[in-house]
Amino acid sequence: MAKFDMGAAWEDSVALLKSHTTLTGTIAAVFLFLPSLAVAWFGPAPIEPPQGATLEQISTTFQQNVWQMLPYQLTVAVFAVVGTVAILRLWLSRTATSVGEALAFAARMIPTLIGLQILTGLIVGIGFVLLIIPGLYLIGRLALVSPLVADRGIGNPVDAIRTSWDMTRDNGWAIFFFLLLVTIVIVIIMLILMGVVSVVTGTGPGIGHIVSGFLESALGVAATMVTIAISAAAYRQLATRASTFE
Template sequence: MVKFDMGAAWDDTLQLLKSHTALVGTIAGVFLFLPALAVAWFGPVPVEPAAGADINQVMATFQESFRQMIPGQLAIALCALIGTAGILRLWLSRTGVSVGEALTFALMVFPTMIAIQILCGFAIGLGFLLLIVPGIYLVGRLALVAPAVADRGIYNPFEAIRTSWDLTRNNGWAIFFFLFLVALVIVIAALIVGGVVSVIAGSEPGFGRMLGGFIEAAFSTVGSLASIAVSAAAYRQLALRTSSDVFQ
């Protein structure tokens, strides 16, 4: 059984982010950045509770804001599935792949990716309800589902989940902590930059919202790319079985 090496995976993550820059940037721009930017600029503004509102009014305001955000966030998530599959196809292909070929593949596996998101989301959500720890563990064990689909052309979501489960055996916690550390760095950077932008430009309609939305979409795209690269690097490390499996 291959032992997961965080250091080697991080080096490979950086290498992936530097490869196919123009092609990956095109897909990320269309399917990750622009949808997030459109929602940030033209989506509903969060509802603020009235001054002196009690806890029930605050909760009602929060629920209304959440309800208004659902359509936009759903559109972002669906676009991200296509972008994720296309980018992973570029990174994991052992032969040259064009943007058109990568996106064609992404559209073909789109129903599979949706099914995987539903199944994994349900499993992880149930795991978090069971004292949180099982959910955290499942995040690590299911982290390689999308790379497996992109590399092996798996259309059966259950087979993709089983593949990730097999590849991450005895490495679930290590993969989770790797994902967590990378995500933590990105979140901290986003909070710092977002706070500075909010102080300088404000959040009122107009320039403040446009600049804040741009920064938010940019960090969302960077975070998504980093997450995709981390999962791809972990997959490349754990999926090597013979010399013929070496990724170029």
């Protein structure tokens, strides 16, 4: 099995981000940015634990926040997976594809995408229960499921998971650490920018809430686009090398 080349994957990721910018930017704005921004601006305010709260009260408050945000987060997640696959379709298509065609394809694959989210979430979750390390490894092994659906139109979630597993053999850790390194850089940049904005505008009601919500959504979309590009680049690299050695 060919070894995953991080340098080549990063160069391909940058090339993908620069391609179809108008088309992918439109999809990202509608399906990634606007839903997130709507929740940030109009979603329910977090419930704060009482002053001097006990551990039980803090736990209860956390559960209340999770439950009140769940419908909003699920809606955002559905928009996100459709947008992600549509963007991947544009990047990975071997023929000219319009935004409408990419979105129509992604809409047809919604049942598959929901099934994939559930199955991969369960698999990785079980891995984290088993002392965390297996969960980290599984992230790398399942990183290609979305590109596989976008490129090959695989309708069976189990088949997508099995194919990703086969393609990432001997490369699970390399893909995970590549994703981890990029994530760390993105998080540091986001924390710095959010910190500067919070100092300048504050985070309370009014302009601070509007600006911080806008920036948080924008940075989240940028981070998501980079992650999508990395998964697409990893898929293209491993798919190409696999066909070369067959």
